Amino acid sequence: MGNPGRGGAPGGDGSSASGTPGAESEHEVGPGSSESGPELESAARHPAEHYIVCGANTLAHRLVVELTEQYDVPVVAVVPSRDLDHAPQIGRLLGEAAVVVASTITEEVLHAAGVTRARGIALVDGDDQSNIHAALRVQALNEDVRVVLRIYNPRLGAHVERLLKNCSALSRSATAAPAFVNAALRRPNSVRVGSRAVSVEIGATGEREDFLCTVADRIDRQDLTRIRMLPDSPGPAAIWIGRTERQQLVEPGTRAVLRFVDEEPKPVFSPGSRLLWRLIDMVRFFTGVQLRMVLLGSVLAVIGSFVLIWVLARPFAWAVYQTLLDLAGSAVPDVYGQPGSAGVGGGWQRVAQVAITLSGVPLMAVVTAVLVENAASQRRTAPRQPSRGVRGHVVVIGLGNVGTRVATLLQSLGIPVVCVERDVSLRGILAIQALDIPVLTGEAPLEHHLRQARVHRARAVIALTGDDAANLEACLEARAIAPDVRIVLRLFDDDFAAHLYQSFTNAASRSVSYLAAPAFAAALMGREVQGTLSVHRHVVLIAEFVAEEGSELVGRTLRDIEVPGEIRVIAVRSPAARDYLWRPDHGRHIGAGDTYVLLTTRAGLGRHTGRVTRALAHPELS
Incomplete structure (x- = not known):
C-alpha cells in the first residue's frame, strides 16, 4: 500500500510529491536545487501581464496546463528543481526560459519571475506558513497583483483573505473531497447556486421536471474519449416527446444531464443497536x-x-x-x-x-x-478500533490531507467510517482520533487491516494514498475479500483511469489536482467558480458572472453568451431579484448588474473570462 497519506495522487494540501509520473504529491517540496543567477536573469525576460505559478507538484502542473491551454495566457513557473516532481513536464510546457529555479520564494526570486509586471500569482507548493509568508512578500512588491494561495486550514485562509488586498485562499483537498464522497455513496456531486442545488445524472431516461440541460452525450465507458461535452442538443421540450422518439434520440446510459437535486437524508440507525455495540x-x-x-x-x-x-x-x-x-x-x-x-x-x-x-x-x-x-x-x-457491529460503512485508506477531509465529510453526513493508515506519525491520525473515528494503524498486511475494518460489510472503499499503484493494490485486496464492494481510487494518470473503467465494474476514479486546478485557475483570473461537476474523468464548472456597466455583454442576449460544446446559461438574476430565474429565455437581454450562471467546460470558462476582461479593459471596442 506504500505510505498512505504521504505520497501524491492529486490531492492534499500540505504535503510533498514523490516525483513519480503516476503519483500526486501531498507533502512539502524540499530544497531541490540552489538558485542560480543566470537562470534568474534569463527567466526575467518574459512578457508583462503574465501569471506566475510557484510549485512543482501535481496541482502546479495541472494549473500550468489550465492557464496555457484553456485561458491562453503567458505563464512563468517557479520550481525548486528542474528535475524533481513535475518540474520536467512544466518545463516542456513553458520552455526553459519561462522557468525560474529557486528552493525558496524570496524577493529576488519574485523579481526574477516579474511579479511587478504580473497580473496574478499562484502559490501552490509548500505548507500554509511558507505560502502565507510568500504572499506577504508578493503584496509588498506589487499590491495590485492577484494572489491565490493553497492553504489547508480554511479559517486561517479566511483571515489571510481579509489581510491581503487581492487574495483568494483555497484548499485543494476541500475542493476535491466532495467528489470522492459522492462517488463512494453513488450519488451525484452537487453544487449549490442560490437556494437550489444542481447535479449531473448519467444515464438519465424518462421525463423529468428538474431537467436543466444536457451535459454530455456519446458516453461509452469503454472509450471515454468519445464523450461530447455540452452538445448543441434540443431543449427539454423537444427531448421528452414520446417514448419511442425518446429511445431513438437518446440511448440509455449514454447521456448525462444537469438537474436539480435535493440533499440526501442522513441514515438512521436503531438506538438500541447503537447502544449495544457501543457497550x-x-x-x-x-x-x-x-x-x-x-x-x-x-x-x-x-x-x-x-x-x-x-x-x-x-x-x-x-x-x-x-x-x-x-x-x-x-x-x-x-x-x-x-x-x-x-x-x-x-x-x-x-x-x-x-x-x-x-x-x-x-x-x-x-x-x-x-x-x-x-x-x-x-x-x-490508542486509536479507536472499529466496532464488530459496524456495517454499511466506508473504509478510507490513507489519512493524508485528502483522506482526512473525506473521512470528516463522511462522518458529518452520518455515514460510519473506518480509516486505515500505516504511518502512525501522520498528523491526520490525530485529527481523526479527535472525531472519534476508528483508525487501524501499523505495518500489518493490508489484507489483515481490511478484514479488521469489516470490508465485507462496507458499502465502499476509498483509496486515497499518494501512489496510483498503491491505491490500485488496496482496491484489489478489498475486492478479493468483498467482490461486490464499491471502490473509488485516487488516480493521477489518465490512461490508468481509462483502463480502470474498462476492467472494473462498480468502480470510479478521481484526480484531486484535476478537480482542484479549474477552481485555482478561475480564482487566479479573478472569477470565482461555484463548484465542479464530473462526468467520469471529464469536468464541467458552475461559474457566476456579473454584467458590469460598460461591458459589451450589456444589451446582448443570453444566446450571444452561449457557445455549443463549451458554454450554457442555466440561470440569471436581476439586481432587484432575490433568487435566480432557472431555464431563462435565451432571447432575454442582459442588463447592467445582472448576474448569470454558466455551465461551462474549462475551455469555455477561459474563453468567456477573456472576453469579459477585454471588454472591461477596452470598453471603446465593444
Whole structure:
C-alpha cells in the first residue's frame, strides 16, 4: 500500500510529491536545487501581464496546463528543481526560459519571475506558513497583483483573505473531497447556486421536471474519449416527446444531464443497536482477550443465578437485593438444622447464591485488573478500533490531507467510517482520533487491516494514498475479500483511469489536482467558480458572472453568451431579484448588474473570462 497519506495522487494540501509520473504529491517540496543567477536573469525576460505559478507538484502542473491551454495566457513557473516532481513536464510546457529555479520564494526570486509586471500569482507548493509568508512578500512588491494561495486550514485562509488586498485562499483537498464522497455513496456531486442545488445524472431516461440541460452525450465507458461535452442538443421540450422518439434520440446510459437535486437524508440507525455495540466496543477497548473470557463467564454465571433466585423467590426487587449482596460476598448463609433454614427458595436458591458468590470473586478481580491496567498503560491514547457491529460503512485508506477531509465529510453526513493508515506519525491520525473515528494503524498486511475494518460489510472503499499503484493494490485486496464492494481510487494518470473503467465494474476514479486546478485557475483570473461537476474523468464548472456597466455583454442576449460544446446559461438574476430565474429565455437581454450562471467546460470558462476582461479593459471596442 506504500505510505498512505504521504505520497501524491492529486490531492492534499500540505504535503510533498514523490516525483513519480503516476503519483500526486501531498507533502512539502524540499530544497531541490540552489538558485542560480543566470537562470534568474534569463527567466526575467518574459512578457508583462503574465501569471506566475510557484510549485512543482501535481496541482502546479495541472494549473500550468489550465492557464496555457484553456485561458491562453503567458505563464512563468517557479520550481525548486528542474528535475524533481513535475518540474520536467512544466518545463516542456513553458520552455526553459519561462522557468525560474529557486528552493525558496524570496524577493529576488519574485523579481526574477516579474511579479511587478504580473497580473496574478499562484502559490501552490509548500505548507500554509511558507505560502502565507510568500504572499506577504508578493503584496509588498506589487499590491495590485492577484494572489491565490493553497492553504489547508480554511479559517486561517479566511483571515489571510481579509489581510491581503487581492487574495483568494483555497484548499485543494476541500475542493476535491466532495467528489470522492459522492462517488463512494453513488450519488451525484452537487453544487449549490442560490437556494437550489444542481447535479449531473448519467444515464438519465424518462421525463423529468428538474431537467436543466444536457451535459454530455456519446458516453461509452469503454472509450471515454468519445464523450461530447455540452452538445448543441434540443431543449427539454423537444427531448421528452414520446417514448419511442425518446429511445431513438437518446440511448440509455449514454447521456448525462444537469438537474436539480435535493440533499440526501442522513441514515438512521436503531438506538438500541447503537447502544449495544457501543457497550461491546467499550468492553473490548478496556480489556484484553483473557480478561474478557473471565469477565464473560462470570457475568453469565451471575445472570443465570439471578434468574434462578427470581423465579424461586419473588419479588423481583428482593432477588436483585440478595444477588447484589451475594455478589459482594455479604450474604448470610443458612445454618444447618436451624428452623426455616430451607429459606424461601429451598435448595436451588442456595445453589444460585453459591454461584453468585464464587463468580463475584473473579469478577471483582477483573474489574480491579482493568482499572490498574488502564491506569498504568497508554491504552486510552490508542486509536479507536472499529466496532464488530459496524456495517454499511466506508473504509478510507490513507489519512493524508485528502483522506482526512473525506473521512470528516463522511462522518458529518452520518455515514460510519473506518480509516486505515500505516504511518502512525501522520498528523491526520490525530485529527481523526479527535472525531472519534476508528483508525487501524501499523505495518500489518493490508489484507489483515481490511478484514479488521469489516470490508465485507462496507458499502465502499476509498483509496486515497499518494501512489496510483498503491491505491490500485488496496482496491484489489478489498475486492478479493468483498467482490461486490464499491471502490473509488485516487488516480493521477489518465490512461490508468481509462483502463480502470474498462476492467472494473462498480468502480470510479478521481484526480484531486484535476478537480482542484479549474477552481485555482478561475480564482487566479479573478472569477470565482461555484463548484465542479464530473462526468467520469471529464469536468464541467458552475461559474457566476456579473454584467458590469460598460461591458459589451450589456444589451446582448443570453444566446450571444452561449457557445455549443463549451458554454450554457442555466440561470440569471436581476439586481432587484432575490433568487435566480432557472431555464431563462435565451432571447432575454442582459442588463447592467445582472448576474448569470454558466455551465461551462474549462475551455469555455477561459474563453468567456477573456472576453469579459477585454471588454472591461477596452470598453471603446465593444
